[in-house]
Amino acid sequence: MKVLKFLLILLLFASCKRKENHAYTFYYWKTHLRLDQEERKALDQASVPYLYTRFFDIDKVHGKFQPVAVITRDNSFQTGKQIVPTVFITNQAMYQISSEEIRFIAKNIHELVQKKAKEYNVKINNEIQIDCDWTAGTRDDYFKFLKELRKVSGKEVTCTLRLHQVKDKIQTGIPPVEKVYLMCYSTSSPLENSDRNSILDVTILKSYLSRLEDYPVKKMDVALPIYSWGIVTNHLEKHKLINALSRKDLENPGFKKISDNEVEIIKDGFYFGSFLNKGFRIKVEEISEEQLQDVTRFLEKKIHDFNIIYYQLDSKFVSNRNF
Template sequence: MKKILIILSAVFLISSFFLISTKKPESLFISFYSWENSFDKKDINEKLYIKVLDIAYSTKLEIVTTNLKTTPKDFVPVIYITNETMKNVDYSLVSNAILKTLKNLNFNEVQIDCDWSDSSQSNYFKLLEDLKTKLNKPLSATIRLHQIKYYVKTGIPPVDYGVLMYYNMSDITNIDTKNSILDNDIAKKYHYNFDNYKLKLKLALPLYSQAIQFRENKALSIFEGVERSDFDSNFIEISPNLYKVLNSTYFKGRYIYKDDIFRFEDVKKEDLKIALDDFMNLTKNRFDEIIFYTLKYKNKFDLDNLIKGKI
């Protein structure tokens, strides 16, 4: 009897291994953000998340609507709201502004992008509840890594699902920051509480590059779309990814001064693979969709090859 049990166990283990090893991996679905203030693209085959509205606050509510010259068949309107807005403006006013913009669009769901804080959480969550009720359509919200690690304190937004923004995870204004776009070592410090986080997640990954201008160790400006070759002349590399200006001149249409420091930040294919693998291992409560930021950099890498077999 004992020998029979041993044989049956061995057969079961071999069969299980064979099934696992021959199981065809599911495919990940690729989509993109579009974050321009104007959209005029045709013949788009990819699913898009298009920013349709910027809502900010200084001394009053400031609203900028994206000029949608064309609208693709499959797109999700995204509303970007600053945390300062949710700290100072009642949610009902923000909700009215959003609904006014959306009434002229055809859509099946909506996404809200706001990096809320303790002081804005209540007002922001009321906004989400109000929109969910009045829209009566799926509503998602962007989530940052720290909002999962400290979810007991930050709260879980009342939406249908979340999109984990796996970038912008370091202090962009600190000259000692290595790479504020994507730093997997920094990300690992926030790999906690995914098993306890109730929202099902999609993953958003970056494709862009940028340079941060510093003067006397203070961050002044961001230059997006910069390439390393832009520092080949009139700059000297003083340490990895840090460049000093040799002579005052114009750079990308803006005047820069001698001795200004630029930190070049980019995303490597290898870093994206690590981030994707880490996310897949962190949570099973996820969608099979990866949203890349942004559409205008979609040809930077072979994205189909990047995500192949990652589930």
Template sequence: MVARSARKAKTLFARCWKERDAVPVVVVEGTVAGLSAQRASLLLCLLTLLCTCGRAPEFSPPKTTFYHWETSLAPDSTARSLLTEHNCDRLYAKAFDVSWANGQPEPTALIRMTDTVGLPQLVPVVFITNEVFLRQPAHKLEALAEDIVGLTEELFGTDFPELQIDCDWTARTQVPYFDFLRAVYARLEHRSLTCTIRLHQYRDRDTQGVPPLNRATLMAYNVGNLNAWETENSIVDTNILKTYLSGTERYPINLDLAIAAYDWAAVYRRDELTYLINEPDMQELGDTSRFVAYVPTGASQRWRVRQSTYLDGIYLYEGDLLRHEVALPGAVNAQVALLSRYIPGFAGQRAMVYRLGSRLWE
């Protein structure tokens, strides 16, 4: 039956083009002169198919918005200008963390709504450690979902449009985590639920599964090996990013794109990562009585601690090593362009920048 239909379509298609060559075609008041109404209608349909068949749908560039990751929500004038400049309709703000402590999931780092006047609509983000889903009994997942939605509503009210869950789940925890997502969604009523997806989850979807949602955010930063001193920049590395994205089929659900704009210093002691110092004081690192700068051999700046000292409240020992890593705001558009080569666009897609409040925007 399929073959017969195909032959019939092919015959009609060929006949229309043969008649096109034999009969002058002139458009007159919405009809095609020289053809019967039936044939004219068929020809116009086929011409429309020719123009549209195989053409990918075109979408506007992703709409820019930001993540806020501090415990006090009080954006300064620079942050507010960014939100206005990009016409942000939403701001994704971390509500709290959930980790495993004292034999149960416990919330920490609850957000304080210090100054929210004039901000876009807030979307709460809840970060949950993978350990929670390794340890939480299956029969208590419903209660966990109830507690998290309840605490979120206490902090944000009940009229937020979306809740996002951030968790670095694995193949071992995908079943309880996905069950938890379903339980959360059931409690959100008219509000939507999204989650984050790491690059390894994107690539290894056959073993780690696909979240039971219709939208998620691909976290396309922190891609390198942070634990290795030899790494140039663990935040952004386009070569590593391409290894995760190239050659993969389209992800089953729509993906927003999360990119980075921030800096930190990784501290190594006896060949092991010991601390991460957000936005280190670069002026202090220039103090040659305490720090010895390595001759630059790559993209990152590096130092050795010459004399035991404090840096931004962290005590460093003589011989400790530091590597400064930066994801510049000026590279955000290039990151989005690269991701768009691999991740299909869709109406309303977002480019979500981590993070609002970074000193790099100043």
């Protein structure tokens, strides 16, 4: 009897410790579609049959709506994954927008997605994902747009969901979609003076998502960050970003180490494509496996059966990472 009791406790302990495997894939967020060897390998190993690919942005420039940074394609962009077209829309584009403009945007987004898919011979699935950091002031018109896009495209329209849109769901509203993608990054601004990791601070994320289980849209996948960047601070404490920097990039004879992830420039020069002066500081923000596991375990207590979409597919971010 004691042996049986011991085995039951051991089994329970093992089940609690077991890591739940989530099917995963990637976002592709570059303007020029191409895949190098590392990227193709990572994508081929991904267990979700889709690649979420940004096609273009929509912004309002000089009072007119227009697509920005529309994709181009290289012959190296070959994949067996189905492409989920993703369109980023600025929040300002949704301010004081008329019903006629909503119909115009929806129609043109659908037509441009179809045109680019045909032009570049990419196999798209029956979904269009919209990425917009909507607010209480734009929610009504943005939700009307989502409905109109579904109507004119005949496709399943899904959308991204920011952390503040979960926490403040009464003010920002619930989007009229059947599926959302929870963006578990950008927990603070990288351009503020802070010791926190602005890409992902797990404590902040948990506070924003403390009542995630109450969110009305139950069909939910999760976007997790694997990207990194460097935050450059000048003599006036002004900041700018340099994408895709890692701690390894800080190993330079022109730098003096301040901490494990921060250096001071001790020699004027061109670094990472920019001219940086002596006295400037560079702080690198990266995402560890421990952070990702911590977030995943937290989310498993809040939502069920979610896939993971890593942001983003880039050889600098996928090399030597265990998915």
